[in-house]
Amino acid sequence: MPELPEVEGLARFLRAEAVGSVVATVTMASIAALKTVDPPVTALAGLSVTGAARHGKFIDLDVDGLHLVFHLGKAGWLRWYDSIPATPLRPGKGPIAMRVRLDSIEGGEPYGFDLTEAGTKRRLAVYVVRNPRDIPAIAALGPDPLAMALPEFDGLVRSSHAQIKGVLRDQNLIAGVGNAYSDEILHAAKLSPFAMADTLDADAVRNLFDRMHEILAGAVAAADGKPAKALKDAKRSGMRVHGRAGEPCPVCGDTVREVSFADSALQYCPTCQTRGKILADRRTSKFLK
Ligand SMILES: [Zn+2]
Incomplete structure (x- = not known):
């Protein structure tokens, strides 16, 4: 399971690679992974990625004021593509839980990432919220160990x-x-x-x-x-x-x-x-x- 250092590494990676991009589509292949209904994932399309942060083991992608938040669970991971496959996702099949396609404002091939989960225990969790603290597990987090005295x-x-x-x-x-x-x-x-x-x-x-x-x-x-x-x-x-x-x-x-x-x-x-x-x-x- 990724912990603070790996999640921090992923957040920094997304900050470097995704901030400034425009969300083309967010597709859920695992409906069970999506833990929120309002706002819908479709609300992210057309908005710019403006930041990437970490709360405990959660990654928080700031999409122009909306937040695409995810927790990789025990066997989840993020797979980045410099050129994202155009093949449609097959819901419920294979390890991919979610695909985020991003466009550069300069044009060119869409890129982006998948969230994947190995094994049969589905623990990967995705949220779309207006405020990360709307997620109870984030609101309940203790202090960050690297910021604690x-x-x-x-x-x-x-x-x-x-x-x-x-x-x-x-x-x-x-x-x-x-x-x-x-x-x-x-x-x-x-x-x-x-x-x-x-x-x-x-x-x-x-x-x-x-x-x-x-x-x-x-x-x-x-x-x-x-x-x-x-x-x-x-x-x-x-x-x-x-x-x-x-x-x-x-x-x-x-x-x-x-x-x-x-x-x-x-x-x-x-x-x-x-x-x-x-x-x-x-x-x-x-x-x-
Ligand atoms: Zn020893």
Whole structure:
């Protein structure tokens, strides 16, 4: 799933490539992905793209005062075309959920992008609104971690009676961090994903805050200027423990371990994060007894 750095990279990419264009057509191939009815997507046609912004993991394309907002979900992505295919979309068939055709005011071939979604779980969401805050999930977002100051972070972490991994991923507390970057941040901060947030002392929270900044700002810098299709690979190659179960920890050489859940898994390094303790995992615990 794209998280803050990749979504920020996509927003910057769209700012560079799409702002100044005129929307020719917006076509929904997956009606289920469209979460709003008023204004209709057809209202965007003929209007200019005037901006592209990010709210948490949402991308917000400003189309002359209307907002085409999307969330890529778990398996969604944006595919950019310098020359967009003229073949009509077949509703309900294949991975394409939406196609946006753009015209340059100087003329030439139409270009634009598709939103695609792999797999069968449809989580990609598209909204057309007059104000992004009309979308309840955006109105409820917590502060952006890169715009947050330490006292605010300290306050929200140490008032949360929940596991720190869950606190970092809770979009209503901190906007934009998901499963992958929370693994990376906790590894860098040398904290167990299961540590209770409200038991951390001020030094641990300050260290967590600094590592969060380092990891996210570093990943945003790495994503900056990359074309849409390169952002996924950039994310994967920058990960030290996330998605690397069984590989050696690049800090201490211990084997990166995994805890799996119904539809996700977290990775961590026992030596760096849990004083060598192997956390129980529902798939392997029967073998460890
Ligand atoms: Zn380690």
